Amino acid sequence: MDFGVGYFPTHDGMSPGDVARLVEERGQEALFFAEHTHIPASRQSPYPGGDLPPKYWHCYDLFVALTAAAAATTRLRVGSGICLVIERDPITTAKEVASIDHLSGGRLEFGVGAGWNREEMRNHGTDPRTRMDLLRERVEAMTEIWTRDEASYRGKYVNFERIWSYPKPAQRPRPPVLVGGSGPTVLDRVLAFGDGWFPNYGPGVVERVAQLRARAQRAVEVQVISVPADPRVLERLHEAGVRRAVHWLPSGPRSRVERDLCAWEDAIAQFTVG
Numbered sequence: 001m002d003f004g005v006g007y008f009p010t011h012d013g014m015s016p017g018d019v020a021r022l023v024e025e026r027g028q029e030a031l032f033f034a035e036h037t038h039i040p041a042s043r044q045s046p047y048p049g050g051d052l053p054p055k056y057w058h059c060y061d062l063f064v065a066l067t068a069a070a071a072a073t074t075r076l077r078v079g080s081g082i083c084l085v086i087e088r089d090p091i092t093t094a095k096e097v098a099s100i101d102h103l104s105g106g107r108l109e110f111g112v113g114a115g116w117n118r119e120e121m122r123n124h125g126t127d128p129r130t131r132m133d134l135l136r137e138r139v140e141a142m143t144e145i146w147t148r149d150e151a152s153y154r155g156k157y158v159n160f161e162r163i164w165s166y167p168k169p170a171q172r173p174r175p176p177v178l179v180g181g182s183g184p185t186v187l188d189r190v191l192a193f194g195d196g197w198f199p200n201y202g203p204g205v206v207e208r209v210a211q212l213r214a215r216a217q218r219a220v221e222v223q224v225i226s227v228p229a230d231p232r233v234l235e236r237l238h239e240a241g242v243r244r245a246v247h248w249l250p251s252g253p254r255s256r257v258e259r260d261l262c263a264w265e266d267a268i269a270q271f272t273v274g
Contacts, residue, residue, distance in 0.1 A: 001237065002244040003268055004030030005261065006081045006225055008055040009065040013251040016060060020069035022254075024076040026261060031069055032081030032111060032225065032246060035062040040119035048116060055251045063096040070104035079109030081225055081246070082180040082198065085138045086114050086131045087124040090158055091165065094142040098169045106170035111198045112139060113180035132189065133157065139177060139193045146174045178223060187212050196221035196243070201233065209240045229263045231270035238271070 005028055009016040016033065023031050039057035059065075062080055069078045078100070085093065101108040114131040115121065121128050134157045141153040145165050152161050169175050179186065179194035182202065190197045190212065197212055199205050201224050209222050224237055225246040237245050247264045249257050 001234070001242060002029040003264075004028050004032065004077070004223075004244055004246040005264065006032040006034065006246050006248045007257075008034045008058075008251045009060045010055050010058040010251045011060060012058060013055075014254050014257050016065040016068040017072035018254070019249070019257065020072045020076055020078065022257070023261065024073045026265065028076070030077035030079060030109065030244060030246065032079045032109070033062055033065045033069070034059060034081060035084055036117075036120065037061075037084075037087060038120065038123070039117065040123060042119055044119055045117045058251075063100065066100050066108070067103070070100055070107060073107075075107075077107050077109055078104065079178070080111045082111040082113035082115075082178075084115045084120075085112045086121060086126045086134050088138075090138040090141045091145065091160065091163070093138075094145040095165060097142065097175060098146055098165075098167055101169040101171055101175050102167040104170070106175075108169070108171070108175045109178060110175045111178040111180050112194075113198075130157070132185070136189065136193055143174055143177075143193075176221070178221075180225075182208075187215065190220060191216060194220070196223060198223050198225060200224070200226040201228070201237075202226070206236055206240045209242065213241070229260075229267040231267050231274060234267060234271040235274070 005023055007019050020031055036056050036059055062083060066078050097110055114135050118128040137155040137158040141158045144151040144153050146169050151163050176195040178196045178198035179190045180198045182199045221243045223244040224242050227245040227247050234245055249260050
């Protein structure tokens, strides 16, 4: 099992490039950045974890942060954890994904999802009731752009005819598309248009990995984010066949990030020795 970390790349914390260099030097395989363009001040949508931390509305743009991380490293996989595709133009997003993958030599992992904040979606013109269908169409449309010299897509929400867009991603046929979420229909989405499942760690996730394996008729990987620094949890994920465990680092100064990274490394060491 591989190991990685996630980070909210805030303007008042350790910079994306510095975090990337640090975790690469310390032997982590991957770094994932969170994304929110903004947070509506109305705060109508409840945050699943209680009070919403300010880091949610202090992040750098996802693809700017990923570019900085890729440029600062040579081996580290960099990824979105997750990209809110339902809030983005698919043609522009396809260009950004392909550009970073090409410039990094094929090191991008593309976590995608619909998110939880309904006001945020509406501000981008997205109807929360149709967000899952929109997510599928936009990923399918981007795949057409990445894999065809002349791409077309016709759906209910996404339509374009005969477009040229380069560069293509360095990875073939595309960077891994990791579908985030833990809702009741998420495995349907993974099997429909994903290369893997990228849920938050929590009750029932391990059991659902087995359900995914039983349903899949092709290779589907599982990466789990929000993993606590606990060797017993790592052992459970390893036994379930999870490919990578990802732990969130706190946003803040280097001392705080390093302290939490040390705890994650200690858990990995205990799991490995045990």
